[in-house]
Amino acid sequence: MSVTASPPVRTGGARVPGAVLRAAAAWSALHLALAALWLLAPSTRPGLEGGDENGGSGLLTVLPPTVTAWLVLVLAAGGLAATAGASLRRPSTGAAAAAFAVAAGLGVLAADLRALVLLGYLTAIVAPAAFLAVFTVGALRSRRARPWLAAVALVVAAGLVSGVLRPGTIGRLAGDLAGPLSRELPSRGALALLLGGAVLLATLGVLVLRAARGACASCGRPGAAWTRPEAAARWGRVATLVAAAGPLPYGLLRMTWLTPWPFGLPDTSDPALRLFGLALGVAALGGAVATIGLIRPWGEVWPSWVPVLRGRPVPVRVPVIAGGLVAVVLLAASPAMIAIGVAGLTSGDLFEAAFLLVFPTLPWGLALAAAVTAYALRRRGACAVCGRR
Template sequence: MTVTPTPEAPPRTTAAPPSRTVQRLLLGAAGWSLAQLLIALRWLLDPGSWPGFDDDGRVGLLAVLHRVPSAWALIGLAAAGLLLAALATRRPASRAVAGALAVQTGLLLVVSADVGVLTLLGYLCAIVGPAAFLVVFLVGAVRARRARPWLLGVLALVVAGVASGVLRPGTVGRLAGELGDGFARHAGPPAHLGLVLVGAALFGTAAVLLRRAATGRCRACGRPGARWTEPDAVRRWSRIATWTAVAGPLPYALVRMTWLTPWPLGMPEGGDLEPAMRLFGLGLGFAALGGAVLTAGLVRPWGEVWPGWVPVLRGRPVPVAVPVLAGGLVATVLLVSTPGMVALAVEGIGDEDPMGWLMLLVFPTLPWGLALAAAVTGYALRRRGTCRSCGRGEPARPVGA
């Protein structure tokens, strides 16, 4: 009797554990969840400890649920975050774990869907943006010959602003005081919603990286990808998306610039604006124009190499992460603010207020946010070049090459 030897079973292969990058993201997500848990517990013990729930214009989920229900909703999300972070850290990468993290990300985005974050971001850009640009440009343009004609134009605008009273020290001081008081009273809830967006970013990024590992894609670059991620395709659709995103803030900038004229749009008829309010409208308008110019840089050479009027950094490559993170933040805020903007517009239309329709036209958060997200994605795909980890891809080519 012949005995047939039993073939040896193939050795078991264990899936690789999460990478260090994913582990750090999960550790950050766990810390974020713990912080949210402490905030929610404080709300339960002292419902009046977090001001701003009764502010007009808040239409997000936490505002609808109000104090105590909002606290319980945050407790549930924080507990789920701690559990998911622990499971994803111990278990190997799988589609189920990545999917659970993606669901957590979606829930956090739903919670943060409020116009408050957009208002806070816009006001910060209006305050910090023009002043920072003015300082950087004045310092850098002194040594950049091509920028000197523009330097004279900027100085002329400053002189005109001082002569008209808009940029006088008293006006600036009064506006700073009013904005400081406003931030002290109303910035709490939007700042918390911004923190919720940070949690969504942590869980979402970890979900993307874990799904790459679970599907056999490169953890660093995500290749191999779909055809629309190939360089030739990216150059075609990203240009369309970018110029669409450039047009997004222009109507709002135009409306705010009218505050410098005797016919300010968006204000009661016959209302005479004080110089401080005109200065604030000027800051908002310039912030919107600055956003349009920076968006155009996603498809322009100066979006890849710092221009000559930028001190210290002139001539150096622009880190890919700088435009991607900044543009991604703005795109996310625009998209999560869309439900609130639509709700406010519908309320205005129901009250027969013509500003309801005008709001959707002046601030098209949905198409603007989608176009900006696509533009930022195209910029990242175009500049990623050959992957150092897997060796796939071709070297990045400059714009116009």
């Protein structure tokens, strides 16, 4: 009787990956230098406090700029200390606690609605046009997708007839958006870096905990039962469906702008304003469809209408990074969204109270984070460090 040997399990996976250590050290050193510069030369500050239109969108809008600089300085120094502890041959749970503490501090500091607004605007500007271009090129060579080109042509024709997609309208909208986006890019870029630091330090904390308990720091194996692919497929399906429902209220409300009874459209005679609202709605509905891809075959293999990549496996990192980014931004915006909704409930302002239903950022963000995690657990193969499956 022949016996099939199990693949060997390599040891030595208990150290934190060097790439994460280098990234955490670089982020901490950069922000230590930036915070010191902000204190020594106040004119270099990126305006994280925002203006009157951003009041109350996050903690940064109410803190004096000098206090913000000192907080970033302290957190960056803590990040360097946590990274130093994590770089030891056998890092302790103390290094993990330090990394989590810095991540929590950065998360509280950078929890801001402006990150979601920026992501939504950029997605609305880029995603619909990019999708139409990619789909049109790819569908010409895909027999299954080719009939949908008629629907795309019909949508474009309707937009031209209504004036929404006329070149003049698109140009005016681009001009209206270019100024505000360019002015706020430095402050929102700095905010994005703070959010990135929170994610990076939290990741470092998880990896240190794995190494401290003797598991593979790269993959976490051996792990709990819920991390196994078959278990992740079950709870991941529920999380994905909840996450896909998150953008639907906003997207469907924006679609009313296609009708004679638009909801929330302040000027029905302005085609540029209508175009931007529709782009935001299409981006939201597209996000719902893309989320469903986490549990569908086309989320693992590029569909036939995608040029060049059709039929190839979707790299696991692509949906994980994209979905993780959206989840982080949603969770960062949740305190402000909840505050707006609660304030509306207490004051009787139904428009503000509706934010709790139209923008359910907290359950949406948590569900999306879980869905992305399940996708990664389900699709990951053998670990390159320890060899476990």
